[in-house]
Amino acid sequence: MIKDNQRYFNRLHLLVDAVVVALSYSLAWLIKFKTPFANTEPGVTALSVATYFSALYFIVPGYVLLYYFFNMYTPKRATRRKYEISSIFKANTVGVFLFMVMLFAVKQEHFSRSLIFIFYVINIILTTLSRSMIRNGLQYFRKKGYNLKYVLLVGYSRAAEEYITRINANPQWGYVVRGILDDRVPGGTLYKGVKVLGRIDNLLYILPENKLDEIAVTLALEDYDRLERIVDLCEKSGVHTKFIPDYNSLVPSRPYTEDLMGLPVINIRYVPLTNTLNWVAKRAVDVVGSFCGIIISSPIMLVTVLLIKCTSRGPVIFKQERVGLHNKPFKMYKFRTMELQKTSQEQKAWTVKDDPRVTKVGKLLRRTSLDELPQLFNILAGEMSLVGPRPERPLFVEKFREEIPRYMIKHQVRPGLTGWAQINGYRGDTSIRKRIEYDIFYIENWTMGLDIKIMFLTVFKGFINKNAY
Known part of the structure; x- marks a missing residue:
């Protein structure tokens, strides 16, 4: 069974890592001392x-x-590759730091610091490559039907259906769902090839056979009174048991837990941006970025002002009330792209394709997103951010808060000039529900790296967009 294979595989993985570390160190020494480009530091040849x-010991x-x-060394069948790479980087960074501290403690000042840096870089690269090769090899064998993990689901629910859907869509994970046990759904019911085998009490006969690698408890909400007994029964059999809640639409993929004197909460x-350091770092980037953006784009803005003034009647800047951080309204600035109209006409709907209200210059500005440049002043004033969910008008906020679950979560951060939804094509007259999905992903998974990625992709994907009317 897979339980035995996993033990041997972990030992093999450990051996591979040890060889890679030794090889990386050896290559670093060769590059440092035996290549034509070797740079000898004072004293290191001593x-x-x-x-x-001997340091390898x-x-x-x-x-x-x-x-x-x-x-x-924990099983990561369904874990994203980026998390493993992140762990490699963190472990190597800590390793180099501890090695430097050890050299300082033993007063070994002649040990080459550049060799340590070369080792750090090479080891990250080689460890990443070796683990990627192992991961790819395992995924290949799992697709061929080897090294599989057999799972039984206890309880038919939305969580069970979503679990089966994901398993079927990712054969490289190597999971096989044997069936479902449930008291409410008739035996023989099929969902994407997985059959309801019988009642939950059948566990008493199935578990002693020891032909399963995992039990996934996927009870419907109304059956949660049976949860403790089922988990206790599964754990007594020694089978690995996991719980997939039937309220995953409420709980995020990476929930934030607290220990309240032994009570898990x-x-x-x-929301990472509720952390003060994260908030300060993002605000600092916004101030510097918006200030530099205003200076760099000032010639473009000046030309745009002249074009608007020469081609249509009315003000250059269009100000419109939007809902921002903590549901507070603010005036968002844009270059005017429409003919002058009454406030009631402005608020009746958003712009659609071939909207007759848009001017000729306005079409160009909207297509290239140049009409958004004045929002750099909103960012400088602290009403917006360079990256975040796009702000909406109050009347649409009131409408969507009732129609779309979790819509108001987007107001827990500052609205942005660009965002994760926008670079994925959800702007203009597109699905609000999909847009909110992307906004919530951004809010829950914010990092400075993600902001940089979004700003970088905006240059290539965000300015010119087929959905920008």
């Missing part, structure tokens, strides 16, 4: 080859231990 390589087991602490929504 150490012998034996002294340098500490480095190899030390790095394997660090990889263990960073959970790099799950926060329904974790």
Whole structure:
């Protein structure tokens, strides 16, 4: 069974990591001392080859231990590759720091610091490559029907259906759902090839056979009074048991938990930008970015002002009330792209394709998103951010808050000039529900790296968009 294979595989993985660490260190030494481009630091030649390589007695087991602490030996069938790469980077960074501290503690000032840096870079690259090769190899064998994990679902619910859907869509994970046990749904009922095998009490006969690798408890909400008994029964059999809640539409993919004197508390929504350091860092980027943006784009804005003035009657800047952070209204600035109209006409609907209200210059400005440039002043004033969910008018906020679940979550952060939804094509007259899905993903998974990625992609995908009318 897979339980035995996993033990041997972990040992093999550990051995591969140890070899990669030793190889990376050896390559770093060769590059440092044996290449034509070798740069000798003062004093480093005072150490012998034996002294340098004796460090491997500490480095190899030390790095394997660090990889263990960073959970790099736990099964990650369905874990995204980027999380493994992140763990590799963190473990190596901590490893180099500890090695430098150790050298300082033993007062070894002749050990080459550049060799350590070269080792750091090479080891990250080679470990990432080796683990990617192992991951790709395992995925290939799992698609061919080897190294599979057999799972039984207890309870027919939305959670069970979503779990089966994802398993079927990702054969490289190597999961096979044997069936479902449920008391409400008749036996023989099929969902995407998975059959309801019988009642939940059948666990008493199925578990002793020991032919399963996992039990996934996917009870419907109305059956949660049976949860404790079922989990207790599964754990007594020694089968790995996991719980897939039937309220995943409420709980995010990475819930924020608290320990209230032994009582686990799950926060329904974790917003990284509520952290003061994150907030300050993002605001600093907004101030510097908007200030630089105003200076760089000032010639374009000046030309745009002249074009609007020369081609249509009315003000250059169009101000419209939008809903921002914590549901507070603010005036958002844009270059005017429509003919002058009454306020009641302005508010009746958003712009659609071939809207007769848009001027000829306005069409160009909207198509290239140049009409959004005045929002750099909103960002400088703290009403908006460079990246975030796009703000909406109050009347649409009132409408969507009743129609779309979790719509108001977007107001827990500052609205943005560009956003995750926009670079994925959801702007203009597109699905509001899909837009909100992308906005919530951004809010729950915010990092400075994600902001940089969005700003970078905006240059290539966000300015010119087929949905910008």
